[in-house]
Amino acid sequence: MSDIKLTYFSVKALAEAIRMLLKYGGVDFADIRIERFGTEWPEVKPNMPFGQLPILEENGKVAHQSVALTRYVAKKVKLIGNDDWENLEIDAIVDTINDFRAKIASYYYEKNEIVKEALKEPLFQQAIPYYLEKFEQIAKQNNGHFALNRLTWADFYFVGMHEYLNSMVDTNLYENYPNLNKVVENVFSIPPVKIWVEARPVTVA
Amino acid sequence: MSDIKLTYFSVKALAEAIRMLLKYGGVDFADIRIERFGTEWPEVKPNMPFGQLPILEENGKVAHQSVALTRYVAKKVKLIGNDDWENLEIDAIVDTINDFRAKIASYYYEKNEIVKEALKEPLFQQAIPYYLEKFEQIAKQNNGHFALNRLTWADFYFVGMHEYLNSMVDTNLYENYPNLNKVVENVFSIPPVKIWVEARPVTVA
The missing domain is CATH 1.20.1050.10 (Glutathione S-transferase Yfyf (Class Pi); Chain A, domain 2)
Structure with a gap:
């Protein structure tokens, strides 16, 4: 039972490495995609840390910044350095x-x-x-x-x-x-x- | 006996956090400063990874990118997270x-x-x-x-x-x-x- 939620637009861009790493490691996650050019994003944006996506939610906590999120997920699936x-x-x-x-x-x-x-x-x-x-x-x-x-x-x-x-x-x-x-x-x-x-x-x- | 060498211009900018962290942790290092506007930098630049400073040298190896270097040094002096x-x-x-x-x-x-x-x-x-x-x-x-x-x-x-x-x-x-x-x-x-x-x-x- 996973409670990881990744929220981004429906593009690869800054979130695809995170999605691929989670798939690589067999980690379940909710792949939430919101419409960049609809009414959804202008409503959601002010509530995002620094007004940006992607965000990752786990155990009720929220984190942002795509490179930081990619590094975090890489640690989970053990694709990091040895020292x-x-x-x-x-x-x-x-x-x-x-x-x-x-x-x-x-x-x-x-x-x-x-x-x-x-x-x-x-x-x-x-x-x-x-x-x-x-x-x-x-x-x-x-x-x-x-x-x-x-x-x-x-x-x-x-x-x-x-x-x-x-x-x-x-x-x-x-x-x-x-x-x-x-x-x-x-x-x-x-x-x-x-x-x-x-x-x-x-x-x- | 330290063999850490930090090379940057003679400004704080992108290297000062690295210098301050090393000082915080009592880690010896050579604080190499090269002249940005003299003849030295144009000679050195082509040999730098991606033509940029700062670089950090340790045990004969060279690394670049200021945020990555700051994180690396922070691990040495134990100013990182607990998980x-x-x-x-x-x-x-x-x-x-x-x-x-x-x-x-x-x-x-x-x-x-x-x-x-x-x-x-x-x-x-x-x-x-x-x-x-x-x-x-x-x-x-x-x-x-x-x-x-x-x-x-x-x-x-x-x-x-x-x-x-x-x-x-x-x-x-x-x-x-x-x-x-x-x-x-x-x-x-x-x-x-x-x-x-x-x-x-x-x-x-």
Whole structure:
């Protein structure tokens, strides 16, 4: 009997790594999805910590922040490091993947067209190739993983949001990066993850 | 005999929480400071993981990402939670403080004057008061702390960068927030931290 409740929008984006990790570990949870563009979100938003989703509820307590939640769930399903230094290595690459996401998101969500245009070239010409080339090197050195030469929650963190990143820039970012594709394949081929990926709601992001 | 080396610019900003935590725990470390605007940084930058500082070296290994490094050092000096949920609470507020920093930084470091002007009102009229009021509530509920009603590395994370945040917006952000000032006082009054704060290099940020 689980009393874990994960609440997010009906997209993969910042919550999918959490969902995949719970599925990986066979942990039951309620996958609550609320409508981003309906009347529900404006009603719910003011009651969320810092007005954001995802949130995770367990034993009547509420927590927020997607990276923190992903780390918490990773501990439950034992996809963390074996010591503090290993966990530091995982945390560092996860925060770096998150920096990359934030750069893409600040372009994608920008409403001021002048600002958006100014962000475009530095993002597409500099930041994106810079990060992707470094990520590719790291995935190569770690044999299809992001850290420690083995499966950890860093891989789930990337794989959970890799389609969301593509959707924001409307392209396949990883096309020329075989080792990043290998990270995705490595996670997607784990039986309980594979079952989840085939059964989950179909969403673009 | 310590072989911990922390390398950063000669400012508090993203490394000061790490320095203060090491001082708090009586852990020896080399406080390496490189010149941001001299010839040194352009030479060093390409060899840094993802071109950024701070980095921390220990036993010949190198790690990066300031939040990850702060968490790692907090484990050494035992200013973490007592269980996974407590650590989740700390991680969530630290990432939220970091979101606040990122919003201020994206305004401060913006070089395009048109973009900068467009960022100004949403930052000063919306984001800054929104975050500070929530932080003040949290600090009040936790009796002068950011989490768990007691001293944790979340307090160090905020206190380490509070002057840097002020310097970016050229004002005292916390003037009307007595409980945020209490967080600062609580950390600064710890004897080894007090000694460090009086002895450390004087910098604005």
